[in-house]
Amino acid sequence: MQIGRCLMSVRKTKHEMPEQTPKERIKNFKEVPYGYSKEIAIEEAKRCLQCKNKPCMKGCPVEIDIPGFINCIAQGNFEKAAEVIKAKNNLPAISGRVCPYESQCEGECTLKKIGEPVGIGRLERFIADYERGIGKKPPKKPQSTGKNVAVVGSGPAGLTCAGDLARMGHAVTVFEALHDPGGVLMYGIPEFRLPKAIVKSEVEYVKSLGVEVNYDIVVGKTITVQELMEEYDAVFIGTGAGLPNWLNIPGENLDGVYSANEFLTRVNMMKAYRFPEYDTPVKMGKVVVTFGAGNVAMDCARTALRLGAEKSYILYRRTEAEMPARTEEIEHAKQEGVIFKLLIAPIQFIGDEKGILKEVEYLKMQLGEPDESGRRRPVPIPGSEEKLAVDTALVAIGQSPNPLIPRTMKDLKIGKHGNIITDEDGRTSVPGIFAGGDIASGAATVILAMGAGKKAARAIDAYLKNN
DSSP states (O other): OHHHHHHHHSOSSOOOOOBOOHHHHTTOOSOSBOOOOHHHHHHHHTTOOOOTTOGGGGGOTTOOOHHHHHHHHHTTOHHHHHHHHHTTOSOHHHHHHHOOGGGTTGGGOGGGGTSOOOOHHHHHHHHHHHHHHHOOOOOOOOOOOSOEEEEEOOSHHHHHHHHHHHHTTOEEEEEOSSSSSOTHHHHTSOTTTSOHHHHHHHHHHHHHTTOEEEOSOOBTTTBOHHHHHHHOSEEEEOOOOOEEOOOOOTTTTSBTEEEHHHHHHHHHHTTGGGTTTSSOOOOOOSEEEEEOOSHHHHHHHHHHHHTTOSEEEEEESSOGGGOOSOHHHHHHHHHHTOEEEESEEEEEEEEOTTSBEEEEEEEEEEEEEEOTTSSEEEEEOTTOOEEEEOSEEEEOSOEEOOOHHHHHOTTSOBOTTSOBOOOTTOBOSSTTEEEOTHHHHOSOOHHHHHHHHHHHHHHHHHHHHTO
């Protein structure tokens, strides 16, 4: 009954988060939302019912005490809120921006019974940004266990695992193939959604815990996992899903057809988003089409507009109801002028005599019976072929696990999709070797990779105590 009385009196909608107008942001790569002010954050936090059974925590892969940190915000104790979050999450400024909280923690919020859930993600971002503004305070370093761990990859799984292991007292060294840390956080997500400065700040915090990061080392080529095992007591593999999936239709090798992975990497790592300050422009053309409807597809379509495309299309073989992208990302894309052509499946890319893309031919579709994913299967409509003149095509239909390490380790059990097979805590078929994130699960979300890194850290700690 008490919950019922609270529900009747509480505000039914989230407090809006201020953001750039579509007209402004389409001309720059600055972050779209500005974030909550202190006053708005406190008011939003007061919407929380502080449920005794904490249903929101059931949807959090990194196990944050959500009611605990929100209660601190409601009382204006922001530093304590940061302590509560940091007890479980080393990367809150990242997860507060890109976590699909609407289907996880907020999806379990009691307030959904009458309206919108508490803005948990927005509040987490607020606290992370507040703490960064006053200066992050790493916890006191624990006594050393004398054990050392190698972490391969500095993406969300690797950083989470490394940070947690360091807080347990183990010496941790991260091996990163590129010259910047962060993995997909740095090269796979646009600046307007996750600023590079935020990622670098979070990495610096992980390093302050005692984690060492080595760059430009490609494990599987520069050094093998077997060689790491000779020097370290355990190894965690978090190399992600860097192998792009393709449409497998004629013309996919034409000049002007790119994988989303290549496109976003060029924009992010070569700083094309800062052209002309950095002379690394990415060829766009006037008309850009993106295939797919996940968050990566939205990132591609929105980035294309910022790089000067006059028209940016999303072509998707189902309807909006089946789109896997977050609702917020779809709405932002619409606001910015991305054109959605739904129930469309490409047949072929058509080029000119020089091998340069000029058209895409597609079929119209209709939805049939549900497939194994539970979504209705798209079925071609015979004789509905059409063509669209395009300059650039971006294929954003998912990625597969990075194949380098699986190919170079004979004793490691690999799944049919190229993923490293693990148990639920990240243990592989080789004692002392653990894996987590997209390399084990296939392409998933940043927060799920972080959750996998956290579970693996606990399993590695238990392994080290017994060996």
